[in-house]
Amino acid sequence: MLAHAIFFYIFSLIAIVSAIMVTVSKNTVHSVFFLILDFISISCLFIMIGAEFLGMIMLIIYVGAVAVLFLFVVMMLNVAQQKNQWFSARESSKHIPVGLIISTIIFFELIIVIGGWKYKPDLVSSMSLNIDSSISNTHAIGYVLYTDYIHIFQLSGMILLVAMIGAIVLTFRQRSGVKRQSYFSQISRERSDGVELIDVPSNKGVKSDD
Amino acid sequence: MEYLSIIFSETYKILFLLVPVLVSVAMIVWLDRRIWAFVQKRQGPNVVGPFGLLQSLADALKYMFKEVIIPSSSNKVIFILAPIVTMTLALISWAVIPFSATQVLADINVGILYLFAVSSLGVYGIIMGGWASNSKYPFLGAIRSAAQMVSYEVSIGVIIINVLLCVGSLNLNDIVMAQESLWFVIPLFPMFVIFFISALAETNRPPFDLPEAEAELVAGYQTEYSGMMYAMFWLGEYANILLMCAMGSVLFLGGWLSPIDLFPFNVIPGAIWLILKILLLFILFALVKAIVPRYRYDQLMRLGWKIFLPLSLTWVVLTASFLFYFNLLPIN
Numbered sequence: 001m002l003a004h005a006i007f008f009y010i011f012s013l014i015a016i017v018s019a020i021m022v023t024v025s026k027n028t029v030h031s032v033f034f035l036i037l038d039f040i041s042i043s044c045l046f047i048m049i050g051a052e053f054l055g056m057i058m059l060i061i062y063v064g065a066v067a068v069l070f071l072f073v074v075m076m077l078n079v080a081q082q083k084n085q086w087f088s089a090r091e092s093s094k095h096i097p098v099g100l101i102i103s104t105i106i107f108f109e110l111i112i113v114i115g116g117w118k119y120k121p122d123l124v125s126s127m128s129l130n131i132d133s134s135i136s137n138t139h140a141i142g143y144v145l146y147t148d149y150i151h152i153f154q155l156s157g158m159i160l161l162v163a164m165i166g167a168i169v170l171t172f173r174q175r176s177g178v179k180r181q182s183y184f185s186q187i188s189r190e191r192s193d194g195v196e197l198i199d200v201p202s203n204k205g206v207k208s209d210d
Numbered sequence: 211m212e213y214l215s216i217i218f219s220e221t222y223k224i225l226f227l228l229v230p231v232l233v234s235v236a237m238i239v240w241l242d243r244r245i246w247a248f249v250q251k252r253q254g255p256n257v258v259g260p261f262g263l264l265q266s267l268a269d270a271l272k273y274m275f276k277e278v279i280i281p282s283s284s285n286k287v288i289f290i291l292a293p294i295v296t297m298t299l300a301l302i303s304w305a306v307i308p309f310s311a312t313q314v315l316a317d318i319n320v321g322i323l324y325l326f327a328v329s330s331l332g333v334y335g336i337i338m339g340g341w342a343s344n345s346k347y348p349f350l351g352a353i354r355s356a357a358q359m360v361s362y363e364v365s366i367g368v369i370i371i372n373v374l375l376c377v378g379s380l381n382l383n384d385i386v387m388a389q390e391s392l393w394f395v396i397p398l399f400p401m402f403v404i405f406f407i408s409a410l411a412e413t414n415r416p417p418f419d420l421p422e423a424e425a426e427l428v429a430g431y432q433t434e435y436s437g438m439m440y441a442m443f444w445l446g447e448y449a450n451i452l453l454m455c456a457m458g459s460v461l462f463l464g465g466w467l468s469p470i471d472l473f474p475f476n477v478i479p480g481a482i483w484l485i486l487k488i489l490l491l492f493i494l495f496a497l498v499k500a501i502v503p504r505y506r507y508d509q510l511m512r513l514g515w516k517i518f519l520p521l522s523l524t525w526v527v528l529t530a531s532f533l534f535y536f537n538l539l540p541i542n
Contacts, residue, residue, distance in 0.1 A: 002213075003213060029341060033288070033338075036334070052318065052319055052320045053319075053320055053323070053380075056320050056323035056324060056326075056327050057323070059327040059330075059331070060323065060326060060327045060330055060367075063327075063330075063331060064327060064330030064331060064333075064360075064363065065330070065360060065363070068333055068334075068337070068356055068360055069360070071337055071341075071356070072353070072356055072357070075337075075341055075349075075353070076353070136319045138319065138320060138380055181508075
């Protein structure tokens with residue numbers, strides 16, 4: 001148990017410190033790297049409480065895909081410059097009220113969750129699901145997700161699909177005058193389309209089309 | 211005391227796994243160059259040691275005694291971290307590879323997810339190296355590599371789902387045991403081909419080595435690296451290639467199982483069979499490097515998103531329907 005506690009405190013310390021560093025660090029790319037460190041330590045915490053499927057999925061989706069795209073965007077845009085403008089300009093105070101409102105809401109939500117957990121410990125045992133503890137948690141999630149909650153699961157998939165299509169439609173623009181490669185027409189080209197044999201008359205030559 | 215003894219026994223096991231992996235990485239580099247040379251009717255490295263076997267050792271020594279140059283305008287911490295990340299990620303994934311029913315360092319429930327997660331983290335070493343160098347070619351290489359690896363991971367993930375549908379477990383030993391009667395390479399042959407090509411793209415091997423295309427980007431993300439740091443990138447890359455071969459042989463070629471369950475074959479230890487299968491896949495990797503020209507970047511993206519992804523998704527539907535119709539789903 002001692003080793004367990006030591007590892008728990010190491011990972012949670014890393015998670016908290018890196019979460020603070022995400023907001024504090026000046027360089028935006030450093031922020032994203034701290035965010036990645038945060039994700040990794042949180043997935044370690046998930047694995048420590050026995051939710052290995054959730055931990056791995058967290059690693060694959062958030063660290064392996066989402067954070068890569070974050071990094072991609074942050075590196076491509078010159079965000080560091082923009083940020084300095086925000087800090088130096090007078091209008092920067094515009095962002096503070098919105099941020100304050102959101103952080104207050106999150107703070108109260110956390111209080112509700114922790115309060116419920118501390119003062120009503122039977123909350124966890126009173127849930128309606130009966131999960132068989134003998135099967136691995138991958139199987140347990142599968143049994144619940146694809147039976148009782150299949151409609152909600154499908155619905156969330158649909159929402160993600162709509163979001164994806166929406167993003168594509170918003171950024172799609174058809175530029176004119178761009179030569180596109182058509183693989184079908186390339187492959188279906190015959191010899192007769194491209195090569196023409198001409199009997200060249202003597203001393204006349206051939207006039208080419210282009 | 212109890213913890214200490216646990217730590218010592220685990221360290222012993224880890225060393226027993228990692229030292230052979232590192233040695234075989236050095237050997238595999240030699241093999242790669244040799245095959246490449248033979249295809250092109252050259253000799254390849256044949257001077258140092260018998261058949262040039264010690265060439266990698268000589269190279270490693272050379273890198274060790276070279277100066278490590280850190281560019282003055284680079285982001286130093288991330289610049290130094292990048293090769294360390296690449297190397298570490300390439301080595302930690304070997305923890306879950308089963309060499310026989312009992313010879314596995316960590317026999318975890320979600321082994322295949324762990325492998326997939328670690329291989330998807332591999333892109334960070336490249337992005338960090340490319341960005342921290344603060345130079346144009348490394349940055350372009352890193353951006354290319356990030357987009358490429360994220361794209362091909364998707365199809366690898368879907369292919370893994372195909373295999374999992376037939377197995378019903380995420381444990382790597384269960385996956386191997388499920389292939390006792392029939393290796394998955396036979397029923398899922400198209401998926402094996404797609405997995406092989408995606409593995410080439412995932413490890414930035416030719417014909418998908420655009421992140422380090424020497425004709426246009428010098429050496430991509432490795433341009434600013436020198437000495438031991440360059441060697442670490444190099445080791446990490448080849449360890450990743452070996453890992454992809456191991457993953458392919460566990461998923462499709464029956465892992466440590468012997469091909470025929472007859473007398474002379476089934477007494478050979480499973481580790482030998484696994485190593486032979488990894489070698490077979492690696493020789494294919496090396497041959498592809500020698501005979502196929504480099505892809506253009508838009509063709510690479512098209513292949514990943516417009517061909518491999520729909521094909522592997524369709525195959526998931528096919529596999530699932532087949533298993534469901536014939537009542538073969540592995541429900542326990």
